Amino acid sequence: MAQYFVIHPDNPQTRLINQAVAILRDGGVIAYPTDSSYALGCILGNKEAQDRIRAIRGVDDSHHFTLVCRNLAELATYAQVDNSQFRLLKANTPGQYTFILKATREVPRRLQHPKRSTVGLRVPQHAVTLALLEELNEPMLSMTLQLPGEEAPLNEAWEIRDQLEHQVELVIDAGACSIDPTTVIDLTAESPSLIRLGAGDPAPFGLEA
Numbered sequence: 414m415a416q417y418f419v420i421h422p423d424n425p426q427t428r429l430i431n432q433a434v435a436i437l438r439d440g441g442v443i444a445y446p447t448d449s450s451y452a453l454g455c456i457l458g459n460k461e462a463q464d465r466i467r468a469i470r471g472v473d474d475s476h477h478f479t480l481v482c483r484n485l486a487e488l489a490t491y492a493q494v495d496n497s498q499f500r501l502l503k504a505n506t507p508g509q510y511t512f513i514l515k516a517t518r519e520v521p522r523r524l525q526h527p528k529r530s531t532v533g534l535r536v537p538q539h540a541v542t543l544a545l546l547e548e549l550n551e552p553m554l555s556m557t558l559q560l561p562g563e564e565a566p567l568n569e570a571w572e573i574r575d576q577l578e579h580q581v582e583l584v585i586d587a588g589a590c591s592i593d594p595t596t597v598i599d600l601t602a603e604s605p606s607l608i609r610l611g612a613g614d615p616a617p618f619g620l621e622a
Contacts, residue, residue: 414578415444415574415577415580415581415582415583415584417574418584418586419431419586419587420540420587422446422539422540425540428509431548433523433545434548435554436543437454437545437549440461440467441455441462442466442583443455443581443582443585444577444583444585445541445542445585446539446588447537447539447588448539448542448612449509449612449613450557450558450559450590450591450595451558451567451570451590452556452557453466453556453558453581454481455554455557456551456554457480457553463524463579464558466554469560469577469580470557470560470561471560472556476556477513477533478532478554479495479533479534479555479556481542481546481552481554482535482546483547485536487552488533490517491517492512492516492517493514493516498600500513501600501617504617507537508538508596508613509595509613511533511596511597512535512600513533513598514534515531515601516530516531516532529601531601534552534595565592566590566592568592570585570588570589589614594611595611596614596615597614604619605618605619605620606620607621610622
């Protein structure tokens with residue numbers, strides 16, 4: 414049975430954030446709010462939790478996890494970023510984007526795309542997410558909370574609890590999120606390419622919606 418924390422969206426209660434991070438460190442899967450849609454999260458090193466998230470989502474190992482980072486400095490630990498990529502990232506983070514980048518050796522092989530050695534990374538702009546990351550003191554593995562066969566992510570915490578109460582350890586309610594996931598931008602080639610249109614405007618990358 415999932416625990417259910419009601420956390421203030423702008424001033425997260427430290428006690429509840431600490432308890433949520435304890436659940437993550439204990440191997441739990443959480444459903445949490447972001448600046449786009451709700452997402453599923455777990456810690457980096459727990460393969461069982463990662464497999465459970467894939468099972469909830471109904472995806473195979475070709476579907477990227479996203480490493481959710483506190484800031485651009487942390488992101489650079491896990492991705493190979495040249496000067497032009499860095500300028501684009503600096504101008505557009507934090508924000509409603511996930512970036513596909515070449516992974517560094519810091520990223521375990523099982524978290525990379527099996528053929529391309531890439532990884533999805535993002536720096537969100539949501540007080541609850543950032544508080545979780547600050548207390549965790551490392552990136553969180555994440556996927557959009559969109560269930561198999563559904564056209565849009567779940568965006569109400571009570572609905573998430575009703576559907577996933579036996580599949581996750583915690584649901585965080587910080588109010589409704591957008592039903593739009595992040596916009597996914599591939600930065601591995603010479604020019605950016607749009608992989609998925611979501612909440613973030615692709616125009617800063619020279620791309621059209």
